[in-house]
Amino acid sequence: MPTAIIADDEDLQRGDLQRMLQLLWPELHILASCEDGGDALEAIVQFQPDIAFLDIRMPELSGLDVARASDGKCRVVFTTAYDTHAIEAFKLGAIDYLLKPITEERLAHTIARIQEQSSSGVLPKDLIHVMEALNQRLRLPQETETLRWISASSGTTIKLFSIEDILFFESDLRYTRVVSAEDEGHIRTSIKELQKSLAPDLFWQIHRSIMVNPKAIARARKDELGNILVELKNHKEQLKVSQTYAWRFKGM
Template sequence: MPTAVIADDEYLQRDELRRMLSEAWPQLVIVAECEDGSEALDAIVKHQPDIAFLDIRMPGLSGLDVARATDGKCNIVFVTAYDVHAIDAFNLAACDYLLKPIQGQRLAQTIERVQNKLATGEKSLGLLQMMETFEKRLSENASKERIRWISANAGKSIQIFPVEDILFFESDTRYTRVVSATDEGLIRTAIKDLQKGLDAEQFWQINRGILVNMHAIARAHRDEFGGIKVEIKGCKEQLKVSQTYAWRFKGN
């Protein structure tokens, strides 16, 4: 039976898409529902679904990032709330899109298109150039307030970290370390919440619990077990890159 992943940071949108799919395509098995791009990429690596329904705008990794990382291994259907005139280019791409709020007739067309791809073994290849153009267009129109500084507990004092001075964030189940070249502190904000206010082009997620300032990366190398680690400028620590995010460090 065909399998799919749904990724959208809004629960109601995920729930509605799942409901509509269950009615229009009962044979489709939803193997994972994700609330951000990182979870979506993890789910795709784990479950290897036939289809991924990806919201364009999600915290952390965008739908474009996830599509790039999957490298055509599953069929991609993009979901967006933006006006249909902004995505005319999708009609020329080897993928499909759904405009929010999703209409039943439009979903039926998407399902038919995806079923044809599955029947012929065709994947969603060759979409990245069009997606990058669309992503750029959205970015030009986006107005998102960015975090400029972080207030963190450092022993008995409060340390103020300008965002540009932060080397990396590292989370466990309770706290997130904020590390600069000269100091560090603790905050209670989770990685996925930090991502909403940070520039995704500057702060890269390299595993589930670490965001690293890409300007602070000195080099990346493979260890004796074949895993990737990054060395950070001004810091003796080496940070482990999970397999999910290894694509960031592959040469072109």
Template sequence: MTTAIIADDEDLPRKELRRMLNKVWPELEIVAECEHGADALETIHQSAPDIAFLDIRMPGMTGLDVAHAVKGRCHAVFTTAYDSHAIDAFAAGAIDYLLKPVSEARLLEAVTRLKERMASKQPVNDLGQLMSELDKRLRNTHVERIRWISASVGDTIKMFPVEKILFFSSDEKYTRVVCHDDEAHVRKPLKELMDGLDPEIFWQIHRGVVVRADAITRAHRDELGKYTVELRGIEEKLKVSQAYAWRFKPM
């Protein structure tokens, strides 16, 4: 039995891809649908699917990040809403992509190639250079970045310039915004905030934690292989989930 996961932060494209896969490849078992990259990475580690259908742009951990982190443990097919200019880099690699909205005919082509690749027992390609090129191109796409975070505290509105924020942590209702000398809570979900944060500056290290990378002073690994990080100027330590431990592997 061939198995696969689907990772996309939008519900409708995820369900539509499952529907079309059920039609063009009924023998394929979809073992999980994931709403973001961290879930996808955890599922790949736990379930070891043969194929991962990964949306290129997801908040925090992108499809490219997931493919890099799993290091060839499964075949990857990227889904993207970008036009052909942004995905020219695919032309040089033995990898497939699906341009949204995905057509059934195009999906059938991708499925046929996947079947041929697996039937001939071709190894999963090393996509490091390709993904680096894609990542560079896609991150250069203009995105309106957040410059200020405003938080209501009683009758007061606190203003936090984004360059002074050390980390964001989120529960189901609120997102905590922390600087060296102050903090507050905002009602905006972390997922929405991440759309406006520069991923080169702010790293997601846990499902509910995003940290300023240049504020990290050290990462500690315990006897179980779990990481915590320390930030400059504060005593609070932040946990790193397994999905993001790859950020702290020695070079």
């Protein structure tokens, strides 16, 4: 039985795609329906699906980031609302591209294409090269102004942090720590909400609850249990990297 995950931050779009897949491909078992890129990557690691339907624009990780991190472990179909981003890379047959709103006719074509590729039993060899091409060509416009300053509380004091000075964010159930080399404070904004207002690639997510400024990283090392720990240039704390985001340090 073929398996898949679906990832889209819009509930309606995600539900419509799942409904059409169940109608057009009843043999397909949908293992997870994810609302952001982090959930999608975790689902790929956990369930190892045959296919991932990924929205290109998602919180935490973009569809491109998820596809790159999955490292060719499954076939990828991108979905997007931007009709100006179709590129020649999709002619390789490694992946497909569904323009929203997705029609049953177009989805049926994609399903046939996946089934034809799957019958060969070989994953496309050019997937990573396609990801790099996509990353260069799909430059999506920012819909909102990115954050430049953050006001964080420390007891009864309000402190102002420049985004460039922040080393990392760390969330718990109630608050998010904002940590610079000299100071720290707390905000009530979650990691997921922060990502919507931060410029892309300004911070790396390395754990479900941690984002780090890559310019602040001194080194990454493995401990005696094989866990990856990030050491910072100007701070004594070490940050643990979860398995989901270990791909950022793949060279270790």
